[in-house]
Amino acid sequence: MRAFSSAILGFVAVTALTACAPTKADAPPAAAAAAAPPTAQIKLPVSMNAIMVALVDHASEPLWLDAYEPPTTTDRWLEAQYNAYQMAISGKLIQLAGTGPNDADWVADPQWIKMSDELSAAGMDALQASMAQDAAMLNTAGDRLVAACEACHKQFKPGLTSMGIYKSPNYPAKN
Numbered sequence: 452m453r454a455f456s457s458a459i460l461g462f463v464a465v466t467a468l469t470a471c472a473p474t475k476a477d478a479p480p481a482a483a484a485a486a487a488p489p490t491a492q493i494k495l496p497v498s499m500n501a502i503m504v505a506l507v508d509h510a511s512e513p514l515w516l517d518a519y520e521p522p523t524t525t526d527r528w529l530e531a532q533y534n535a536y537q538m539a540i541s542g543k544l545i546q547l548a549g550t551g552p553n554d555a556d557w558v559a560d561p562q563w564i565k566m567s568d569e570l571s572a573a574g575m576d577a578l579q580a581s582m583a584q585d586a587a588m589l590n591t592a593g594d595r596l597v598a599a600c601e602a603c604h605k606q607f608k609p610g611l612t613s614m615g616i617y618k619s620p621n622y623p624a625k626n
Contacts, residue, residue, distance in 0.1 A: 498551030542571025
C-alpha cells in the first residue's frame, strides 16, 4: 500500500510540475526570436559634401594652420582640441550615408570606411597633441590628416570642389 501511495504521489507531483511548465505554444519559437526586425539604418539629413564643407573643412583648416604656427596660449590650444574632436567625430560620421547622389555608394565601399577611420585616427592624434600642447605632435597629426584627406579625395572626389555649398570666409579665425 505504501508503494502504491508513493507511486501515486510521484505521479501527481510530475503531473503538477508538467502542468506549470510552458507548452511549446506558450514559448516563443527560436526562429521568431532570431528574426527580430532589424534596426533602422541612420541616414543623415544632408549630403556628405555638406558635412565635408561645414564640419571637416571647418575643423581641419585651423589644425593645419596650427601645425605651421603652433598655438601659444591656453585658449588657442583649447581651440585646437575642439577642432581635433570634430575631426575624430567626422571620420565616423561620414560612414553614414547622407542625401548626396554618391553617398550610399561611398559608404558601402570598404575603402571609404578605411579612409574614414584614418580621418578619425588623425583627429585623435591631433587631440592627443593639443591636450599635451605638443607642437611637434600636432605637426605630425596635421601631416597624417593631410594624407588621409588627399588619399580619399583622390579616389572618391578628384575635383575637390564644394559643389556650390557655401564655405564661410570667417574661418579659420583670423587673429
